[in-house]
Amino acid sequence: MAAFKVLRLLAILVVMFTALVICAPTLDLHERHKVRATPVMNVPAPGPGPRAIKSTQNVSWWCNACSSSDTVTIQIIKKGVSSPVFTTTGQNANSGSKDFFVDPAWASDGDAFTVKVTDDKNHASGTSSQFTVFKTKE
CATH class of the missing domain: 1.20.5 (Single alpha-helices involved in coiled-coils or other helix-helix interfaces)
Structure with a gap:
């Protein structure tokens, strides 16, 4: 049994x-x-702190599935404005950083901005925290 x-x-x-x-x-x-993760672009800097007009700031990014040989588009976007106030490019879509100048031509005391980083080849984009700008005493 x-x-x-x-x-x-x-x-x-x-x-x-x-x-x-x-x-x-x-x-x-x-x-x-050939199976890869969905690309996610992370933009940790600039952070939320206020930034002085006429100062040099830094944007940094990293992407989990982007190539180091690809470039990124960096756009400074003013709150309430549909088109970017400043656009440039950066190297190494996988991980990188680039300085930008907070220009008084597009920044006024109290304005709020975000930085958008895009890798068009991998359809990945990310946006930084919103930050404000202030005018310093000269």
Whole structure:
């Protein structure tokens, strides 16, 4: 009787294993390396602190699935304005930084801005925290 239970359990396990092997999706091993994560662009700087007009600030970014050979577009966007007030490019979409000048031609005391970094090739973009600018006493 015990041998019958063992054989029955073994038969059930064989049937379940066969079903899993037949139904499991398969990938070509050579194609697996092409599967990448969804690109996410992170823009940690500049942070939320106020920035002085006529100062040099830094924007930094990193992207989990972007290539170091790709370039990024950097846009300074004023709150309430649809088009960027300043645009430039940066190297190394995977990870990088670039300085920018807070120009009084587009920045006034109390204005709020964000920095958007975009890698068009990988369809990845990210935006910094909003920061304000202030005029210093000259």
